[in-house]
Amino acid sequence: MKILSNRFNLVLYCALFNLLFEYSARGIRQFFTRPLFMLALLGIYVTYFAMLEDLIVRFRLRNYQILLCAFLYGLFPIAFLTGNLFNTRVYTGIMVAGVNIGTLFIVGILAWGVVQGVVTLYLANRLQPRDWNHPRMGKVGWASAGLYQLVVMIYAHQNPVTPRGTPAGYLSLVILVVVVAVLVIRSLKTPGPSPRPFQPVKIMDFLSFGSIAIFLILGTFFSGEKIVTSQPLNLLAVTLENIWVLFCGGVFFLYRLQKKSDIVV
Numbered sequence: 001m002k003i004l005s006n007r008f009n010l011v012l013y014c015a016l017f018n019l020l021f022e023y024s025a026r027g028i029r030q031f032f033t034r035p036l037f038m039l040a041l042l043g044i045y046v047t048y049f050a051m052l053e054d055l056i057v058r059f060r061l062r063n064y065q066i067l068l069c070a071f072l073y074g075l076f077p078i079a080f081l082t083g084n085l086f087n088t089r090v091y092t093g094i095m096v097a098g099v100n101i102g103t104l105f106i107v108g109i110l111a112w113g114v115v116q117g118v119v120t121l122y123l124a125n126r127l128q129p130r131d132w133n134h135p136r137m138g139k140v141g142w143a144s145a146g147l148y149q150l151v152v153m154i155y156a157h158q159n160p161v162t163p164r165g166t167p168a169g170y171l172s173l174v175i176l177v178v179v180v181a182v183l184v185i186r187s188l189k190t191p192g193p194s195p196r197p198f199q200p201v202k203i204m205d206f207l208s209f210g211s212i213a214i215f216l217i218l219g220t221f222f223s224g225e226k227i228v229t230s231q232p233l234n235l236l237a238v239t240l241e242n243i244w245v246l247f248c249g250g251v252f253f254l255y256r257l258q259k260k261s262d263i264v265v
Helices: 006-026 026-033 035-059 062-082 101-127 138-157 166-189 202-222 237-259
Strands: 226-228 231-232
Touching: 006 026, 006 035, 006 101, 006 202, 006 231, 006 237, 026 035, 026 231, 035 062, 035 101, 035 138, 035 231, 062 101, 101 202, 101 237, 202 237, 231 237
Parallel strands: none
Antiparallel strands: 226 231
């Protein structure tokens, strides 16, 4: 008898992997001293991946669509949770139209899109291949997940040290959201490919299981806190984490260019 459904298992694996991503920067101390905050983070990832998993099954999303969806969602945390989209003191501080270009590239595309998107989903399917016939999430599920995300974003944005954007920055955010949302919606109008059985890929195994090892090491042995922007993070751990994110992004895109075919996630 199954205790947990295929869908819930996949969502849980994705959420736990991303919680480990948070652990790498925040350190082991925060997981014991701020348990409610960690539960809130877990809730963010569970609801996000529940929605993403539903889109994947409904529309048979390809890799580029997953990247677009992850980038679109990631715009909101980097704007309202961390404020790094508008922060001039991180990721080289190059600002264009009020937004930090380094944040958009490293966090928006590479972290949210590749590591917290494609690599995460690959790992979840590596642990338990997706049942493409599992039940879809209904309107109540979507409304509940969206409401949870909204409440957490609003509450977290009340932090007085979270960087705020300029009028130009918020306008740029709105334009980015609209443009990417239109791209996502248009892409969904094209029927997705038939589901393919999951096949392990050595390079993706390296990126996913390598991420687990690196995140555990960073969170356990680099756990001294230091305020990085509005978050109590370890600066060295964050730096090393970003180097790994850049590496993962480069390897993934080079592999995709070489193979010219989707990785089954």
